[in-house]
Amino acid sequence: xxxxxxxxxxxxxxxxxxxxxxxxxxxxxxxxxxxxxxxxxxxxxxxxxxxxxxxxxxxxxxxxxxxxxxxxxxxxxxxxxxxxxxxxxxxxxxxxxxxxxxxxxxxxxxxxxxxxxxxxxxxxxxxxxxxxxxxxxxxxxxxxxxxxxxxxxxxxxxxxxxxxxxxxxxxxxxxxxxxxxxxxxxxxxxx
Numbered sequence: 001x002x003x004x005x006x007x008x009x010x011x012x013x014x015x016x017x018x019x020x021x022x023x024x025x026x027x028x029x030x031x032x033x034x035x036x037x038x039x040x041x042x043x044x045x046x047x048x049x050x051x052x053x054x055x056x057x058x059x060x061x062x063x064x065x066x067x068x069x070x071x072x073x074x075x076x077x078x079x080x081x082x083x084x085x086x087x088x089x090x091x092x093x094x095x096x097x098x099x100x101x102x103x104x105x106x107x108x109x110x111x112x113x114x115x116x117x118x119x120x121x122x123x124x125x126x127x128x129x130x131x132x133x134x135x136x137x138x139x140x141x142x143x144x145x146x147x148x149x150x151x152x153x154x155x156x157x158x159x160x161x162x163x164x165x166x167x168x169x170x171x172x173x174x175x176x177x178x179x180x181x182x183x184x185x186x187x188x189x190x191x
Contacts, residue, residue, distance in 0.1 A: 004030050004126050009064060012094070012104075013071035020075065021096045028100045031060030031127040034173040035181060039132070041148070048143045051134040059093065059101040061182065063119050063128035069106035078104075081161035088114025091161055103131060129168070129180040137165050137185040144169065163187035 004027055011023035043049045064072065069090065073080075078092040088109055094102045105128060107117035119128045134140045137157045144150040153168040160166035165185040173179035 006125070009062070009068060009072075009125050012102075013068075013075040015075065020094075021100070024094055024096050024102055025098065025100050027062060027102060027127065028060050031062075031130050032058060034127065034175065034179045035130045035171070038171045038173065038179065039181070042144075045143065045147060048140060048147070051136055051140045051143075052132060053135070057099075057101070057133040059103050059131040059133075060127050061103040061105055061129035061131055061180075062126070063105050063116050063123075064125045065120060066106050066110055068125060069104060072104055082163070083161045084159045088112050089116050089161075103129075127179075129182050131182040131184055134183050134185060137167050137183045140183050141167050157185075160184055 008023040008026050011019050012027075014020050014023070042052075072094075073092055076092075076094055078094065081091045081093070083089050083091060088107050089105055090108055091103055091105045094104060105116050107114050107120065110117055110120070116128065141152045141157065145152070150169055150171070153170060157165045157167050160182075164187060167183055169181045169183070170178050171181050
């Protein structure tokens with residue numbers, strides 16, 4: 001993935017909100033730039049585009065080492081997300097003006113074989129995935145397979161953090177490498 005400046009990640013734990021917001025905006029812009037061209041054709045497919053809405057919600061997943069994760073979490077006062085036990089990850093979200101959203105991720109077992117641990121071992125800290133909210137992950141996955149020839153990583157939608165339903169797609173990125181795209185569906189609202 002395209003490299004981001006180490007100081008941007010460090011600035012996410014600044015005591016100054018303005019410094020954290022600026023750094024988050026820079027990280028978010030790099031993450032978005034990796035996928036904007038890749039998913040552009042998705043918005044031209046009417047049914048698929050409707051699943052994401054008129055103005056898709058996009059979150060950049062930032063993988064960091066556990067010590068960095070702890071500093072960023074403390075500076076921002078964020079609660080941990082409830083991540084399924086079978087996934088080797090801890091995470092929380094940061095939101096800033098301008099619809100800048102980061103999902104800060106780390107491995108529960110830094111030397112383990114989970115996706116985040118492998119990413120950190122291979123690439124170091126940086127954007128690990130880009131997440132798109134949609135209304136029906138199953139239908140979006142079906143359209144991507146049938147109309148675009150894009151296969152999901154998992155054969156079935158699976159549980160994600162905080163009761164979401166998710167699936168993942170490994171796609172070519174603008175920098176010539178690959179980018180992991182997560183589609184997520186919010187949990188059903190209980191009456």
